[in-house]
Amino acid sequence: MNDEPVTTPAEGVLVLAATPIGQADDAPPRLVAELAGADLIAAEDTRRLARLAAQLGVDVRGRVTSYFEGNEAARTPGLVERLVAGGRVVLVTDAGMPSVSDPGYRLVAAAVEAGVRVTSVPGPSAVLAALAVSGLPVDRFCFEGFLPRKAGERSRRLQALAGEERTLVFFEAPHRTAAALAAMAEAFGPERRGAVCRELTKTHEEVRRGGLADLAAWASAGVRGEVTLVVTGADERSPVTDAAALRAAVEAEEAGGRTRKEAIRTVATGLGVPKRTVYDAVHGVGAGR
Incomplete structure (x- = not known):
């Protein structure tokens, strides 16, 4: 009879660790512990990780590997193998929570598929920080990430x-902020309320509030730093009926390949506006031409 003890492999775990969006002092104590105890740290930018570890006084003993948009597809299988073998893998991105408009989702999905436990270190989030200081309704919200770069x-x-x-x-690059706000003013109406939250939690933090057209005019002079945009939702009692906004919506649909008739029908259905209202806006009916 074999009396040798039966051993089972250690349980691997993937830790999604939120990092500060501005000040290192915002890092939770558990982040320090996870960085120090990780078998492997997958970092969006290994240099930023090194700076953060130095600021937090962490002695990183585990292996560090880069994991960013350009290599995450290639690196994911190896990380999953390490997890299945019992490794504790910590994933960090440049700021905030991994997978929220940052690398992470691909690895989480693969880890879940492999039966690996996934947990998180909660911490700073630009989405929640911007909502909290925006002055806009926060009882119900949705996160749309980055808008497409192409105007159409x-x-x-x-x-x-x-x-x-x-x-x-929304998240937005500083050099595209003015164009994004102008497009929002056109699509949502110039008076729709919004907030531009810039450099949240940092030394030069700024929150600019106002109508979308006014915010677009302000941003046209140039915006610097990390930007999060918050826009109040549509008033269900006040559907979009501004002629300029309706024309822009139809033009956007036509640019996507629809005929004018199809574009008018699509816009009317999407915005809950009578087709005749959209038709009149497109053809200038009642505009005194």
């Missing part, structure tokens, strides 16, 4: 959201 695609995305009643949150 961006316009179509915004037109699809014009009737959304929940508060909207």
Whole structure:
């Protein structure tokens, strides 16, 4: 009879660790413990990780590997193998929670598929921080991430959201902020309320609130730093009927390949507006031409 003890492999775990979006002092104590105890740390930017570890006084003993948009597909299988073998893998991105407009989803999905436990270290989030300081309704909201870079695609995305009643949150690059706000003013109406939250939690934090047209005019002078945009939802009692916004919506649909008739029907259905109202806006009926 074999009396040798039966051993089972250690349980691997994937830890999604939120990192500060501005000040290192915002890091939770558990982040320090996870960085120090990880078998392997997958970092969006290994140099940023090294700086953060130095600021937090962490002695990183585990192996560190890069894991970013350009290599995550290639690196994911190896990380899953390490997890299945019992490793404790910590995933960090440049700021905030991994997988929220950052690398992470692909690895989480693969780990779940492999039966690996996934947990998180909660911490700073630009989405929640912006909502909290925006002054806009926060009881119901949706996160839309980054808007498309191309003007036509961006316009179509915004037109699809014009009737959304929940508060909207977007990430945006500083050099595209003015154009994004102008497109929002066109799609949602110039008076729709919004907030531009810049450099949240950092030394030069700034929150600019106002109508979308006014915010677009302000941003036209240039915006610097990390930007999160918050826009109040549509008032269900006040559907989008501004002629300029309706024309822009139809033009965006036509740019996507629809005929004018199809575009008018799509916009009317999407915004809950009578087709005749959209038709009149497109053809200038009642505009005194």
